Amino acid sequence: MPAALPTSPARLTLWHAVLIPGAMVAVAQWAASSGTDMNLAARYFDVASGGFPVRDAWWAEQFVHKFCKNVLLLLWLGLMVAALAAPKVARLKPHRRTLWLTVAAMGLGPTLVTLLKDINTHVCPWDLKQFGGEAEFSARWWVSRAEAGRCFPGGHAAGGFSLIALFFGARLMGWPRAAWAALVLTLLVGGLFSQVRMMQGAHFLSHNLWSAAIDWWAAFAVFAPALFSAARTSR
Structure with a gap:
């Protein structure tokens, strides 16, 4: 990953629309096809109890799944309030444009993930027969909402990885250190959300990697016009 954003639209597009999200998708496909998804889920599944011990753990469900998700929502709402107030606050x-771009970028990825959940039959690990559920594995697309598995891609991971919008916002504002801090924060929060939901039996590794790729691609798509303009201006 480059130390700073490249200085041309072509390189920006190569890195942030192709290479980085493409690498995430490639690893996700490998995890799904190699059996890694199932092997990881099996590690968190307790055969004796017939379920995932962490599924209802307070720290996982109430703190990571619910409380931390609400913190992210408050952050997003705070950014929106700041964008709305920007014309009247010196x-x-x-930074009004950057604030609105960040709000849009942070919201677009999770929105796309939510829409995708409604059109495929992928179910969560805890729904599968081998992990105590009743469903057979299925990977059909373009199904009705009634048939949808409502599990792919990973919604909670999408929330965590949506913080990548802060990375692009900081780079646009010329704050490289803040950008790197935002990138680290994104990976930590997205990684934590992904790991906990995997331990709960809510998602496979590939589900969460797809969410990360979608968030990255969506955030770049939102910021691309402004980044292209800044790149041309810096020449």
Whole structure:
């Protein structure tokens, strides 16, 4: 991954629309096809009890799944309030466009993930027969909402990885250190959300990697026009 955003639209597109999300998708496909998804899920499944011990653990369900998700929602709402207030607040006014782009970028990825959940039959690990459920594995697409498995891609992971919008926002504002801090935060939060939901039996590794790829691609798509303009101006 480059130390700074490349200085041309072509390189920006290559890195952030192709290479990085493409690598995530490639690893996701490998995890699904190699049996890694199932092997990881099996590690978290307790045969004796017939379920995932962490599924109802307080720290996983109440803190990571619910409380932390609400913190992210509050952050997103805070950014929206800042964007709305920017015209009347001197310190925020110069950053109004970046604030709105960040709000849009942070919301687009999870929205796409939510829409995709409604059109495929992928189910969660805990729904499968081998993990205490009643469903057979299925990977059909373009099904009705009634047939949808509502599990692919990973919704909670999409929330965590949506913080990548802060990375692009900081780079656009010329704050490289803040950008790297945002990238680290994104990987930590997205990784934590992904790991906990896997331990609960809610998602496979591939589900979460797809969410990360979608978030990255969506955030770049939102910021691309502004980044292209900044790249041309810096020449």
